[in-house]
Amino acid sequence: MSLIHAAKIALGSLVSEPHPPAPSRSALAPLPPAQQVLPSGFLLGAATASHQVEGGNDNDWSEWEKGSYPDGKPHIKHQDVSGVACDSWNRFAGDVALLRELGANAYRLSLEWSRLEPEEGTWNEAVADRYLEWMRMLRAQGIQPMVTLNHFTLPRWVAAQGGWANEKTVEWITAYTRRVARKLGAEVDLWCTLNEPNVLMAFGYMKGEWPPGLSDGKLGLHVLARQIRAHARMARELREHDTVDADGDGHATRVGIAHHVRIFQPATRSPMDRVMAGFTDRLFNQLLVDVNRTGRIQISVPGMADLDEAVPDLKGSYDYLGLNYYSRDMVRADFKSPTLSRQYVAEGRPVNDLGWDIYPEGLYQALKRYGRAGLPIYITENGMADGKGDRRPGFLREHFEAVVHAAHEGVDVRGYFHWSLLDNFEWAEGFEPRFGLFQVDYSSPDRTRTPTPAVATFQELARGLGLDPQARTDDAA
Numbered sequence: 451m452s453l454i455h456a457a458k459i460a461l462g463s464l465v466s467e468p469h470p471p472a473p474s475r476s477a478l479a480p481l482p483p484a485q486q487v488l489p490s491g492f493l494l495g496a497a498t499a500s501h502q503v504e505g506g507n508d509n510d511w512s513e514w515e516k517g518s519y520p521d522g523k524p525h526i527k528h529q530d531v532s533g534v535a536c537d538s539w540n541r542f543a544g545d546v547a548l549l550r551e552l553g554a555n556a557y558r559l560s561l562e563w564s565r566l567e568p569e570e571g572t573w574n575e576a577v578a579d580r581y582l583e584w585m586r587m588l589r590a591q592g593i594q595p596m597v598t599l600n601h602f603t604l605p606r607w608v609a610a611q612g613g614w615a616n617e618k619t620v621e622w623i624t625a626y627t628r629r630v631a632r633k634l635g636a637e638v639d640l641w642c643t644l645n646e647p648n649v650l651m652a653f654g655y656m657k658g659e660w661p662p663g664l665s666d667g668k669l670g671l672h673v674l675a676r677q678i679r680a681h682a683r684m685a686r687e688l689r690e691h692d693t694v695d696a697d698g699d700g701h702a703t704r705v706g707i708a709h710h711v712r713i714f715q716p717a718t719r720s721p722m723d724r725v726m727a728g729f730t731d732r733l734f735n736q737l738l739v740d741v742n743r744t745g746r747i748q749i750s751v752p753g754m755a756d757l758d759e760a761v762p763d764l765k766g767s768y769d770y771l772g773l774n775y776y777s778r779d780m781v782r783a784d785f786k787s788p789t790l791s792r793q794y795v796a797e798g799r800p801v802n803d804l805g806w807d808i809y810p811e812g813l814y815q816a817l818k819r820y821g822r823a824g825l826p827i828y829i830t831e832n833g834m835a836d837g838k839g840d841r842r843p844g845f846l847r848e849h850f851e852a853v854v855h856a857a858h859e860g861v862d863v864r865g866y867f868h869w870s871l872l873d874n875f876e877w878a879e880g881f882e883p884r885f886g887l888f889q890v891d892y893s894s895p896d897r898t899r900t901p902t903p904a905v906a907t908f909q910e911l912a913r914g915l916g917l918d919p920q921a922r923t924d925d926a927a
C-alpha cells in the first residue's frame with residue numbers, strides 16, 4: 451500500500467465513525483412492547499442452510515471434508531464430515547413442526563444447487579418437486595419461506611472448473627436461478643440470492659480454510675466482485691421469472707442478499723490499526739451495501755485490485771438488506787496476512803463457545819448505520835454457539851431488544867431470523883459448536899431434536915408479537 455493511499459484511508463477513518471457507540475439500555479427509558487414498535491407482518495423465524503442440515507449432499511464441501519492440510523491437520527475439526535447431518539432431507543415435516551412449536555411465522559432455508567443440477571445442464575425434477583412440496587408445506591402452516599439460492603456450497607462440476615474463480619460460474623448460477631424461479635415462484639416471494647459473499651471470499655480464497663482452500667488476496671477480491679455480478683444477474687432472473695405474488699401482498703418477489711456485517715474496532719490508538727479497521731470495515735461491511743446504490747463495483751487495494759465497473763442490473767437490485775450479525779472484532783494491522791490485518795477479541799469479554807465476542811450493542815449499531823441505506827432490513831441470521839444452552843436465552847433476548855430499540859428509533863426492520871433452528875454442521879468447525887434452538891442428538895438414528903431453554907424465550911417473543919406457538923404432537927416430531 452502506498453503511503454499516500456494509506457494516509458488517505460487514515461484520514462477517512464479518523465473523521466468517519468461508522469459505528470457510533472450505543473447508549474446503554476439501562477440508562478434509557480424502557481422500550482414500548484415489541485408489538486407496538488415493530489411493523490405489522492414482522493417476520494420472526496429461524497434459519498438453516500441446506501448443506502448444514504439436510505444430510506446426504508455431494509458437492510465441493512463433501513469433497514473438502516475428506517481432506518487435510520499438508521501438515522496433516524484435517525480440514526474439519528475432529529475430522530467430522532457433514533454426512534447425514536440433521537437428516538432434514540428426510541425429516542422436513544418434523545422441522546416444520548418445530549417452527550410451529552416456536553411460534554415462528556417465517557423460515558429461512560437454502561436450496562442445494564448440487565442436488566438440483568448434479569451435472570452441468572442436468573436438472574433433477576424430483577428434487578425440485580420435493581423443494582416445491584416443502585414450500586407448500588410451510589405456507590400451509592402459516593410460515594413464510596425466505597429462500598436462499600446459494601449458501602456457500604457448489605456442485606462438484608462447478609468447483610472442478612474453478613468455482614468462483616471462473617467467470618462462467620456467473621452464467622451457470624444465473625441459469626440455475628431461472629429454473630428455480632420458474633419452479634418455486636408461485637410459492638416463494640422472499641428471495642436471498644447469495645449468503646455472505648464477503649465470508650466466502652475470506653475463508654475460501656484468502657485464508658484457505660474452506661474450499662477451494664486458496665490463500666490469494668488478489669483472487670479473493672475478484673471472487674467478491676464476481677459474486678456481486680452474479681447477484682445482479684440472479685436478481686434479474688428472479689424478477690423476470692417469478693411473477694406470482696404468493697401471499698397477495700402486492701410483491702411477487704423481494705430480493706436481497708444475506709450480508710455478514712461485523713463491528714471492527716482498532717485494537718490500539720496506533721494510526722495503522724485505525725487505518726486497517728476502517729479499511730476492513732469498508733471492504734467487508736460497506737462495499738456490499740454501496741453496490742446497490744451506485745450500481746458499480748469499486749474495489750481499490752493497491753497491488754491487489756483496482757476495479758471500478760458499472761454492472762448492469764446491480765443498481766436497486768436489493769429490495770431489502772439482509773444482515774447476518776454475530777460479533778465484534780478488534781483489528782490489528784498485519785501486512786503479512788492476505789487480509790492485511792488480524793482480528794481478535796478483547797480480553798475479558800463474554801464470548802460464545804467459538805470465542806466470539808457477545809456484543810448485542812453491535813446489532814443496534816449496525817441497524818442504525820445500515821438503516822440509513824434507505825432499504826428495509828431483515829436480520830437474516832443472529833445466534834450463538836452455546837453447548838450448554840443456558841446462555842442463549844439471554845443472548846436472544848438482548849439481541850431482539852437491540853432490534854426493537856433500533857425500530858423504535860425509526861429503522862425499518864422487518865424481520866429477525868435466529869441462527870439456527872437446529873444444531874448443525876458448522877463448516878470447518880464440524881459438529882462441535884451448537885447453534886440450535888433445538889439440540890440435535892447426532893448419535894441417535896432419528897437425529898432426535900430436543901428443545902433448549904431458548905425455545906421458551908423465542909415463544910415468549912412470538913407471543914409478544916401476537917403469534918401462537920403450538921404444542922408439538924408426537925407424530926410431528
Ligand code: NOJ
Pocket residue numbers: 499502645646774831869876885
Ligand atoms: C453464518 C453462515 O451463514 C452460517 O452458515 C453459519 O453456520 C453461521 N454464520 C454461524 O457461523
